[in-house]
Amino acid sequence: MNTxxxxxxxxxxxVEDQCAVALDLCESLDREGASVVGPxxxxxxxxxxLESSGxxxxxxxxIKLSGGLVYPVADRLEQLGxxxxxxxxxxxxxxxxxxxLVPRFDKPVRLSxxxxxxxxxISPS
Numbered sequence: 247m248n249t250x251x252x253x254x255x256x257x258x259x260x261v262e263d264q265c266a267v268a269l270d271l272c273e274s275l276d277r278e279g280a281s282v283v284g285p286x287x288x289x290x291x292x293x294x295x296l297e298s299s300g301x302x303x304x305x306x307x308x309i310k311l312s313g314g315l316v317y318p319v320a321d322r323l324e325q326l327g328x329x330x331x332x333x334x335x336x337x338x339x340x341x342x343x344x345x346x347l348v349p350r351f352d353k354p355v356r357l358s359x360x361x362x363x364x365x366x367x368i369s370p371s
Contacts, residue, residue, distance in 0.1 A: 251278060251279050252365050252368055252369050253275065253278040253279050253280040253361070253364065253365060253368070254278070254279035254280070255279060255280075255281060256279075256280050256281065256303040256304065256368055257280070257281045257283055257299075257300075257301075257302040257303050257304075258275050258280045258281070258282055258283065258302060258303065258304055258305065258306065258364065259283045259284055259286070259292065259295065259296070259302040259304075259305035259306070259323075259328075259330075260272055260275070260282055260283070260284040260285040260286070260305070260306050261284060261285065261286045261287075261291075261292045261305065261306070261307045261308060261311070261316055261319055262284075262285050262286075262287065262306070262307075262308040262333070263287040263288065263308060263311045263312045263313075264308070267308070267333070267353070267355075268284075268285035268287070269285075270357060271285070271306060271333075271357060271360065272284070272285055274357045274360075274361060275361070275364075278361060280364075283295055283299050283302050287311065287312065288311055288312065288313040288314075289311060289313060289314055289315075289316060289318050289319055290313070292307075292316070292319040293318065293319060293322060296319070296322055296323075296326070301326050301328060302328055303328070303368050304328065304329050304330065304331075304364050304367050304368050305319075305323055305328055305329075305330040305331075306330070306331055306333060306360065306364065307319060307320060307330055307331070307332050307333070308332070308333050308334060309332050309333075309334040309336050309341065310334065310335065310336060316332075317342070317345065320345060320348070329367040329368070330348065330367075331348060331349040331350065331351065331360070331363050331364070331367065332345070332348055332349070332350045332351065333350075333351045333353060333355050333360065334350060334351070334352065334353060335352070335353045338350075349363050349367070351363070
């Protein structure tokens with residue numbers, strides 16, 4: 247673990263409908279000292295968590311959930327000023343233009359790469 251771990255105590259919303267992927271990500275974040283919010287497996291669950299649990303510091307979103315696409319959650323995060331990244335099996339051409347500049351990790355993801363990207367999003371510049 248880093249001596250200056252920017253994830254320590256940070257709230258990370260995880261939205262992922264594949265149980266094994268969600269578990270691996272949550273365990274990795276927990277080992278880094280993050281406070282995991284979720285995982286949420288649907289848009290509805292994620293939006294409810296945002297309202298009931300307060301503003302996270304950052305979020306990891308799977309684009310295709312079993313009940314639909316995650317974009318309403320991304321929109322709400324933008325309204326709250328929360329940075330987020332995508333984990334997905336979608337091709338770039340499948341992602342609406344508005345979201346194409348969001349950091350994106352193709353599944354299967356390397357958890358170390360996702361953790362590094364989360365650190366970069368919440369680190370002071």
